Amino acid sequence: GQNIDQPTEMTATEGAIVQINCTYQTSGFNGLFWYQQHAGEAPTFLSYNVLDGLEEKGRFSSFLSRSKGYSYLLLKELQMKDSASYLCAVIDSNYQLIWGAGTKLIIKP
Amino acid sequence: GAVVSQHPSRVICKSGTSVKIECRSLDFQATTMFWYRQFPKQSLMLMATSNEGSKATYEQGVEKDKFLINHASLTLSTLTVTSAHPEDSSFYICSARGGQGDYGYTFGSGTRLTVV
Numbered sequence: 716g717q718n719i720d721q722p723t724e725m726t727a728t729e730g731a732i733v734q735i736n737c738t739y740q741t742s743g744f745n746g747l748f749w750y751q752q753h754a755g756e757a758p759t760f761l762s763y764n765v766l767d768g769l770e771e772k773g774r775f776s777s778f779l780s781r782s783k784g785y786s787y788l789l790l791k792e793l794q795m796k797d798s799a800s801y802l803c804a805v806i807d808s809n810y811q812l813i814w815g816a817g818t819k820l821i822i823k824p
Numbered sequence: 825g826a827v828v829s830q831h832p833s834r835v836i837c838k839s840g841t842s843v844k845i846e847c848r849s850l851d852f853q854a855t856t857m858f859w860y861r862q863f864p865k866q867s868l869m870l871m872a873t874s875n876e877g878s879k880a881t882y883e884q885g886v887e888k889d890k891f892l893i894n895h896a897s898l899t900l901s902t903l904t905v906t907s908a909h910p911e912d913s914s915f916y917i918c919s920a921r922g923g924q925g926d927y928g929y930t931f932g933s934g935t936r937l938t939v940v
Contacts, residue, residue, distance in 0.1 A: 757917050757934040758868070802867060812858070812929065816867040
């Protein structure tokens with residue numbers, strides 16, 4: 716079966732750094748997405764990794780290791796507005812998105 | 825960038841009635857449309873995949889007669905929840921492939937359905 720694991724909930728302090736991990740086991744791999752979702756809203760795109768390594772985009776960075784089936788999303792200089800759920804999703808061999816359950820990130824002042 | 829317009833954003837309906845949700849790709853042709861459902865504090869669950877001009881492929885456990893999907897054109901797909909019941913209350917989101925946004929996957933803004 717296909718499986719994506721990420722922590723259910725994390726708490727961090729405003730201004731700090733947090734790393735959200737995602738491990739996956741899927742039938743094939745054609746890329747991995749990270750999305751941000753605020754309550755009651757649709758997911759918004761954060762990053763896409765298809766090759767190993769780190770992709771940096773402002774305060775957010777995403778890392779991928781295909782051999783380990785592992786990715787992380789790194790958020791720096793946390794702001795209160797970063798409180799949201801972060802979803803990891805993998806494109807499988809059929810080009811379908813397989814979703815993790817999401818990590819609820821709580822930012823405290 | 826690619827935009828998918830989803831309407832309505834919120835709808836409240838009586839039990840037993842039907843509700844139609846529309847997703848339109850505004851500046852690209854959506855060859856494939858995905859329909860998701862999301863219950864509170866849960867991740868997105870794929871309901872069905874539809875390709876323009878052909879029947880939708882439903883995921884296991886999703887009733888095709890209850891959730892009617894029509895993808896009659898490259899810019900419009902609709903999901904009709906028939907004979908809605910309170911347990912159908914959920915957040916429904918469409919996602920289109922075919923545009924250049926977000927590496928080919930563009931999400932609608934979602935529809936909050938409440939069945940009373």
